Amino acid sequence: MTLARELAERISTTSYDQLSRQALDYAKIGLLDTLGVGVAGSQDDAAVIARRTIAPPPGAALVWGTRGRATPLDAAFMNAIAANVLDFDDCTDNLGGHPSAPVLPALLALAEQLGARGRDVLIAYVVGFETETQLGRGVNFYHYEKGWHPTATLGVFGAGAACARLLALDVERTTCALSLCASMAAGIKSNLGSMGKPLHIGQASRSGLLAARLAAEGFTGNADALEHHQGFLELFNGPGNYSIERILEKWGTPWDIEMPGIAIKQYPCCLSTQSAVDLMLRLVREQNLRPDQVARVHSKTSSRRLDHTNRPQPRSALDAKLSIQYVLARALTDRCVALEHFEGDAYRNPAAKQAMELIHATAADPDSPLPDMGAEIAFIGRSNAGKSSALNAITGVKGLARVSQTPGRTQMINLFSLDESHRLVDLPGYGYAKAPLSVQTKWRVMTADYLEHRAALKGLVLIMDSRHPLQEADKELIDWSTDFSLKLHILLTKADKLNHSAQQKTLQTVCRALRDVIDAGLVSVQLFSAPKRIGVDEAREQLAQWFRD
Numbered sequence: 219m220t221l222a223r224e225l226a227e228r229i230s231t232t233s234y235d236q237l238s239r240q241a242l243d244y245a246k247i248g249l250l251d252t253l254g255v256g257v258a259g260s261q262d263d264a265a266v267i268a269r270r271t272i273a274p275p276p277g278a279a280l281v282w283g284t285r286g287r288a289t290p291l292d293a294a295f296m297n298a299i300a301a302n303v304l305d306f307d308d309c310t311d312n313l314g315g316h317p318s319a320p321v322l323p324a325l326l327a328l329a330e331q332l333g334a335r336g337r338d339v340l341i342a343y344v345v346g347f348e349t350e351t352q353l354g355r356g357v358n359f360y361h362y363e364k365g366w367h368p369t370a371t372l373g374v375f376g377a378g379a380a381c382a383r384l385l386a387l388d389v390e391r392t393t394c395a396l397s398l399c400a401s402m403a404a405g406i407k408s409n410l411g412s413m414g415k416p417l418h419i420g421q422a423s424r425s426g427l428l429a430a431r432l433a434a435e436g437f438t439g440n441a442d443a444l445e446h447h448q449g450f451l452e453l454f455n456g457p458g459n460y461s462i463e464r465i466l467e468k469w470g471t472p473w474d475i476e477m478p479g480i481a482i483k484q485y486p487c488c489l490s491t492q493s494a495v496d497l498m499l500r501l502v503r504e505q506n507l508r509p510d511q512v513a514r515v516h517s518k519t520s521s522r523r524l525d526h527t528n529r530p531q532p533r534s535a536l537d538a539k540l541s542i543q544y545v546l547a548r549a550l551t552d553r554c555v556a557l558e559h560f561e562g563d564a565y566r567n568p569a570a571k572q573a574m575e576l577i578h579a580t581a582a583d584p585d586s587p588l589p590d591m592g593a594e595i596a597f598i599g600r601s602n603a604g605k606s607s608a609l610n611a612i613t614g615v616k617g618l619a620r621v622s623q624t625p626g627r628t629q630m631i632n633l634f635s636l637d638e639s640h641r642l643v644d645l646p647g648y649g650y651a652k653a654p655l656s657v658q659t660k661w662r663v664m665t666a667d668y669l670e671h672r673a674a675l676k677g678l679v680l681i682m683d684s685r686h687p688l689q690e691a692d693k694e695l696i697d698w699s700t701d702f703s704l705k706l707h708i709l710l711t712k713a714d715k716l717n718h719s720a721q722q723k724t725l726q727t728v729c730r731a732l733r734d735v736i737d738a739g740l741v742s743v744q745l746f747s748a749p750k751r752i753g754v755d756e757a758r759e760q761l762a763q764w765f766r767d
């Protein structure tokens with residue numbers, strides 16, 4: 219069976235019941251966010267010029283930010299430009315770009331024409347998202363680093379898949395739509411920082427819709443257009459630089475829109491600059507810093523990202539969105555990074571220009587204090603389950619990790635060095651419903667990225683409150699880590715709050731539930747109490763064992 223057909227089977231057979239609550243929630247957020255940034259972007263020059271050039275004849279689909287309607291193909295093109303031009307639209311890691319901007323303008327335009335139901339739009343969006351991100355898992359980051367613009371080159375498949383699903387195309391017709399998408403995939407990074415960038419997304423969205431419509435009408439395409447020796451994968455990535463196995467490895471387990479999920483942008487500039495802006499803003503606000511107190515700013519970015527963000531002298535507003543120097547200068551001088559900083563001539567602002575002189579951007583040094591070398595053991599668990607207390611008790615260092623009665627306290631990944639090559643890692647607590655969803659998403663993306671990619675990670679310590687263990691999120695994490703064959707040691711904390719027989723009962727219940735993975739040697743479980751020092755030695759022995767292995 220060809221790759222396009224394998225994907226088509228998944229696309230056309232996914233039902234609403236298969237979508238998790240979380241996936242649906244994120245889909246609704248992605249929809250709102252894309253419409254919001256799309257309406258804002260509709261006033262940008264790129265969107266205005268596109269509308270003037272197309273001068274669309276009237277049709278069924280709304281042109282965002284205007285009272286006009288256009289044919290769905292024209293609307294998809296113009297709305298996708300509007301959705302992406304501000305660089306404010308959502309992001310996701312596996313794609314290496316913006317998942318919604320190519321998909322939703324095509325999908326919503328088609329939905330308006332068909333008078334589709336909301337739930338059908340949601341299924342189509344989630345499967346479109348899944349298609350482009352699973353392709354991303356198989357081609358990135360070679361694809362990204364080579365210079366392709368994945369939001370467009372992969373986004374076209376997302377748009378095609380979503381539209382095929384909304385049109386309820388069968389497997390054969392959906393295969394055809396994906397094959398046609400392969401012929402229309404385009405977008406090169408050399409045009410980032412100009413209107414060429416959103417043009418790619420306009421094309422991807424329109425082409426995805428066109429592919430699905432043509433397929434629906436009986437147009438033909440070759441089912442092996444992706445893996446053919448002169449097909450998408452061989453031409454865009456080349457032999458040995460992609461993995462079909464990885465593309466097909468998972469589908470909705472969990473949905474990519476849910477995990478690692480969509481990152482809703484906080485600042486209207488390139489994704490690769492967002493974390494640096496976060497840190498700069500924290501510094502200036504917490505330290506009450508003024509630019510005249512700053513001698514020099516060292517910004518370290520991964521070389522993959524510095525490649526397109528090292529722009530010390532931006533030449534236009536769109537160029538400034540990708541300039542790490544400009545956005546950090548704005549964070550320093552204005553204490554925020556806002557849309558108005560990218561309007562008109564704002565990028566020439568004298569104070570910002572002066573501050574840019576202070577910013578020195580270099581690639582993250584592989585000899586940095588946190589290289590992915592040596593051995594690490596990470597601690598994870600629901601907020602307030604007692605992770606910080608466990609870390610402190612096990613290391614014997616009071617106040618190493620912050621103990622708090624306010625859930626959701628650990629917001630960053632904290633590393634504690636035991637010696638030169640051994641570290642303990644405090645991962646953000648999950649399941650704290652009061653943290654804003656955008657923050658939760660950020661933690662999840664950061665944690666998933668760490669767990670998936672960290673070579674130094676030797677094992678994971680999962681903290682569960684012994685009074686209510688095996689909550690939904692705990693189970694997900696256990697499934698996930700055992701799927702990856704990552705060793706897991708479970709601490710049933712706060713055991714001192716239970717009497718002896720209740721402690722034994724909890725231990726037995728958890729062991730019974732996890733019998734298979736315990737027998738497979740992947741998981742171990744113990745009782746633990748930080749204040750009463752129950753199980754501290756046992757936990758230390760487990761950690762020492764992992765470090766020895």
Ligand code: GDP
Pocket residue numbers: 599600601602603604605606607608620621622623624625626627647711712713714715746747748749750
């Ligand atoms: P974290 O948010 O997961 O890091 O949890 P903390 O370690 O900050 O603990 C949350 C709350 O539970 C704090 O009030 C701790 O004092 C308390 N706590 C943590 N571990 C234990 C324990 O083993 N026994 C008891 N009785 N309380 C604990």
